[in-house]
Amino acid sequence: MPSPSLQSPAINTATLLEAFFESSQDGFFFMMLDEPIEWGGGAGPGVDKEAVLDYVFSHQRMTKVNPAMAKQFRATPTELIGLTPSEFFRHDLAAGRRGWRALFDAGHTHSITNERRLDGSAMWVEGDYMCFYDAAGRITGHFGIQRDVTDRILAAEQLEQSRSELRALAARLQTTREEERTRIAREIHDELGQALTALKLDVAWLATQRNSGAFRQVDTSLTARIDETMQMVRRIASELRPSTLDQLGLQAAIECLVQEATQRTGIAITLQADEFPKLSDEVASHAFRIIQEALTNVTRHSKATRVDVTVRRLEKSIILAVEDNGVGFVPQSLSGLKSLGLVGMRERALACGGTLLIRGNPGEGSAIVVTIPVTAP
Numbered sequence: 001m002p003s004p005s006l007q008s009p010a011i012n013t014a015t016l017l018e019a020f021f022e023s024s025q026d027g028f029f030f031m032m033l034d035e036p037i038e039w040g041g042g043a044g045p046g047v048d049k050e051a052v053l054d055y056v057f058s059h060q061r062m063t064k065v066n067p068a069m070a071k072q073f074r075a076t077p078t079e080l081i082g083l084t085p086s087e088f089f090r091h092d093l094a095a096g097r098r099g100w101r102a103l104f105d106a107g108h109t110h111s112i113t114n115e116r117r118l119d120g121s122a123m124w125v126e127g128d129y130m131c132f133y134d135a136a137g138r139i140t141g142h143f144g145i146q147r148d149v150t151d152r153i154l155a156a157e158q159l160e161q162s163r164s165e166l167r168a169l170a171a172r173l174q175t176t177r178e179e180e181r182t183r184i185a186r187e188i189h190d191e192l193g194q195a196l197t198a199l200k201l202d203v204a205w206l207a208t209q210r211n212s213g214a215f216r217q218v219d220t221s222l223t224a225r226i227d228e229t230m231q232m233v234r235r236i237a238s239e240l241r242p243s244t245l246d247q248l249g250l251q252a253a254i255e256c257l258v259q260e261a262t263q264r265t266g267i268a269i270t271l272q273a274d275e276f277p278k279l280s281d282e283v284a285s286h287a288f289r290i291i292q293e294a295l296t297n298v299t300r301h302s303k304a305t306r307v308d309v310t311v312r313r314l315e316k317s318i319i320l321a322v323e324d325n326g327v328g329f330v331p332q333s334l335s336g337l338k339s340l341g342l343v344g345m346r347e348r349a350l351a352c353g354g355t356l357l358i359r360g361n362p363g364e365g366s367a368i369v370v371t372i373p374v375t376a377p
Contacts, residue, residue: 027069027127027148029080032141034059036134039104049104053097057085060141072125072148075118091116104139107131112149124153165343173344187232195229242288250284251276251311254291258309265299273311276318279374286348287320287372290356293345294322294368302326302366317354318374323367328360345370 021028037052062083070077089096092114103109108130115125127146134140202221245253251273258271279287291309298307304326312319342358345368349356352372360366 021066024066024145025068025147027072027144027146028066029062029069029144029146030064030141031060031085031144032063032132033139034061036136036138036140039139049101053100056100057089057093057097060085063141069146072123072146073117074121079118088115103129103131103142112153123148123150125149166347169343169347191232192229195225195232199225199229245284245288246281249278250287253284253288254309254311257288257292257295261295261299267299267304267307269295269307269309271309271311274313276311276313277374279318283352283372283374286352287318287370290345290348290368290370291320291322293341297341298322298324298326302328304365314371316373318372320370320372321367323365325365328362328364328366342368 033056037056038047039049039052040047062080065077065080067077070080073080085096085100086093089099095113099109099111099113102111108128110126110128112124112126115123117123125146126149127144129142129144131142132140202225242253242256244256254273255271258269261267262269278284295307295309298304302324304324307322307324310319310321310323312321342356346356349370349372354370354372357369357371358366359369
């Protein structure tokens with residue numbers, strides 16, 4: 001037996017539709033034309049659609065909206081009533097005209113469009129739209145149902161950018177690994193190989209000249225070559241993995257890194273470091289490489305004359321900071337695939353459960369600040 005409420009004469013279809021219109025979480029609206037327009041069909045190929053669109057964009061008006069639609073545009077329904085396509089799409093009239101042309105050609109459409117709220121902020125809208133026609137087949141307006149999908153679109157863009165960056169970073173890591181192998185092999189072959197060959201020749205010569213007066217001079221030369229070779233081996237090994245990091249910890253390794261960078265570049269690099277507990281090998285390695293990459297970026301790109309490196313303990317976190325007085329950067333330049341060094345630092349920070357903050361402006365220097373959580377001692 002039907003519900004008594006549905007049999008009530010006070011509730012009819014129009015009332016139910018109005019209630020649905022007003023309470024829907026999707027944006028509902030009607031846009032009607034001041035005068036109907038011919039669009040293909042009965043008018044034939046002679047219709048000047050560009051001229052018709054000129055009329056539509058000035059004479060089609062928002063006539064009815066629901067609260068959800070007003071909320072999407074951060075406005076009241078009254079503020080939306082009367083607005084024309086030219087006003088909704090003033091930021092990109094060409095895209096708006098393409099959308100209206102597709103709607104009028106097909107009579108209905110589903111689309112995702114980049115629109116502007118009344119406060120000027122951008123939003124992405126996904127909607128379904130359907131034209132109204134009069135008895136003569138002329139278009140009188142259209143009805144639309146749309147929803148704000150800005151968060152979804154931005155999340156998808158960020159995910160795709162992250163994937164692109166990680167793919168590029170992985171490729172760069174492979175290339176860097178091969179370049180490092182090639183460089184180290186060349187150094188071992190050229191420098192270490194030459195040193196060992198010279199040692200072999202000196203030893204062979206000594207075997208024939210033990211009673212010669214020149215023995216002592218060659219012996220001194222041999223000792224010097226051995227010392228140089230040992231230093232070379234230590235340098236190559238240190239570049240692969242600093243022994244100071246394993247033996248004395250992160251703070252000492254960063255001190256050595258700062259000293260070496262100062263001597264190599266001539267830039268005034270200062271270090272301020274607090275005492276903190278020994279970190280795990282993984283965290284210490286990531287933190288060291290972040291500082292190393294930051295100093296590399298400074299020496300290559302910043303044209304700085306001063307760099308301040310800070311290592312601080314703040315409650316349950318270690319704060320690593322590298323700040324310079326160089327040329328700075330345009331914030332937009334940090335996105336995309338042209339800043340893979342920064343991507344690598346960010347991924348190392350995330351691997352430690354930390355965060356990476358980058359700040360700077362053109363002509364005002366730059367800074368990276370990494371916060372890494374640590375277990376309390």
